[in-house]
Amino acid sequence: MWYWHKAHRVLGIFFLMIVTLGSLPGCALFGPSDTVPLMQATAEQLTARLQEQAEEVRTMKGLFSAKITGGILPIGQRVQGTVFYQRPNAIRLRGFSAVGSEIFEFVQIEDEFKLRLPTMGREVTGHPSEADHLGQLTRPFQLSVWAMSGIIGTQAVGSQEQVRVTEDGDRYRLDVMDGPGHNGAASMVTRRIWFDRRNLLVVKEERVSPAGDIEATMQFDDYRAVGAAQSTPALNGQAPTADKRIMRPFAIRMTDGKGSGSLQVTFHELIPNEPIKPGELGRV
Secondary structure, eight states: OHHHHHHHHHHHHHHHHHHHHHHSTTOOSSSOSOOOOOOOOOHHHHHHHHHHHHHTOSEEEEEEEEEEETTSSSSOSEEEEEEEEETTTEEEEEEEOTTSOEEEEEEEETTEEEEEEGGGTEEEEEOGGGGGGSOTTHHHHHHHHHHTHHHHOOOOOOTTOEEEEEEETTEEEEEEEOOOOGGGOOOOEEEEEEEETTTOOEEEEEEEOTTSOEEEEEEEEEEEEESOOOBOOOOTTOOOOBOOOEEEEEEEEEEETTSSOEEEEEEEEEEESOOOOGGGGOOO
């Protein structure tokens, strides 16, 4: 049975090496991969964070590429695009083919929108609240506008809405509910927003229908600083301090809750708070 003793001795040496390596600086075979402490926040603080995020961007210009799966949009599976946004509610999305020909234009200003599909010879106008009644073309583009909330700022909580917060591992989940219903009816969840507890950045949002079904899910990743940092003036002889940079996700994935497919957007450039010419926002 000498081979059993030899095998035990080899295994013992092997585990001793693992323990020794794990204790050396820079060697964390079984240690935690992320030592960033989790932040504590209340529902009020998360609500204020959404408001701050929305207010820090007055305008946004962006270049992106999109991968479309499942036929969610009636265009090619890959497009190049531009986005122009101006607070409080003006956005223009344009998509182009690989050779530069225009595939679509979607413009929404206040409570009106226009969808133009040059390759199909179609143009649709109306109000966002009527999108579901204006044909199958309009809803996917309304979903795309929700996806863009990652770069323009997740919609802030309204004055009549209610919130509750739940710890979800290394995330917080903020449920946004409409105001009290008639005759004492319970409030309904309209959105669920997940914050990364290491930095309180929004990493996921669900839009919920009045029936309680998930309309769409947006996931936000690859956050990067955009725009130039500005310093505050010196006070009481202290040195000026730099304001924190605007952080925005450069990777967004939107999944249609009705099963039509998904839209994966990768941004190549984001420029916040530069003047936008009237022509860049298009017309409705």
